[in-house]
Amino acid sequence: MDWHAWHERYDRPGSGYPRRLETVQVRFREELDRMPPGPIRVVSLCGGQGHDVVGALTGHPRAADAHVRLVELDPRNVRDARAAAAAAGLAHFEAIAGDAADTAHYAGSVPADIALVCGLFGNISDADIERTVDHCGELVRDGGAVIWTRHRQEPDVFPRICGWFEERGFTRQWVSAPDAGYGVxxxxxxxxxxxxxxxxxxxxxxxxxxxxxxxxxxPKVSTA
Incomplete structure (x- = not known):
């Protein structure tokens, strides 16, 4: 999979990709709006080209307060994320080319006010989803939010992910409708x-x- 070319999917009108991106940006802005005065720490795991972060912060009144650390393995995506952040005038935007699974990349930026885990859960095993959810208890502060995505195709793990968060002391603030064509x-x-x-x-x-x-x-295993 070419993960740089993958981002061209956001340019497909009428598809679930731009609608999911818009939903993530809207929810991100809502979290920014509720933050008290002062710096806002943001971390983005497997942040790609930064469409969700940069798109949400562009023109937002709290953009200057946002201190972002984006971690992404593909250096081409990191390059594009940095360019987009610079074009948007984001003064405190750091994009790291590295393995987003490595906790070392988040040292000094967590616990964050907002963590974005978007586009990841559909690309890892269920066991690793649950492990990542568990580590979210290290990534965000008390009162901090995790904005996450997972497709609703079968087998639909979305409800289980909600349960994993809630078992670990997170409260559900908002979830997209099951028939939205995406999961946020x-x-x-x-x-x-x-x-x-x-x-x-x-x-x-x-x-x-x-x-x-x-x-x-x-092979399918009968549960009868």
Whole structure:
């Protein structure tokens, strides 16, 4: 999968991709609006070209307060994210070319006020989704929000992800409708953050194309 070319999907009018992006931006702006005066810490895992972060911050009255750390493996995407942030005049935008699973990349930027985990959960195993959700308790402060996405195709893990967050002291603020054509959730922490685990790996990025192949070739097991 060419993860740089993948972002061209946001230019497909009428598809779920631009609508999902717009929804993430709207929810991100709502979180910015509720923040008290002062710096706002934002981290973005597998942040791609920064469309969600940069798009939401462009023209927003709190843009100057946002201190963003975006972590993305593809250096071409990192280059484009930096260029977009510079064009938008975002003074406190840092894009790191590296493995977003490595907790070392978030040191000094967490616990954040807002964490974006968008475009990730559809590309990793269910066990790694749950592990990443668990580590979100290290990534955001008490009262901080996680904005996340996961497609609603079968097997639909979206409801289970909600449960994993809520089992770990997050409250559900908003979720997209099941028939929206995409899945977006916002969960807010209600507990003090745990210290960041040094040297931990949050997930192994597999890729949705590989995952779908595995699911399609796995024999169905009867649950009767």
């Amino acid at each position: 959730g916002v969960h807010r922490s209600t507990t003090a953050p745990r210290p960041l685990t040094p040297g931990a790996s949050l997930f192994t990025f597999v890729g949705y194309d590989v995952l779908r192949g595995v699911q399609e070739t796995t």
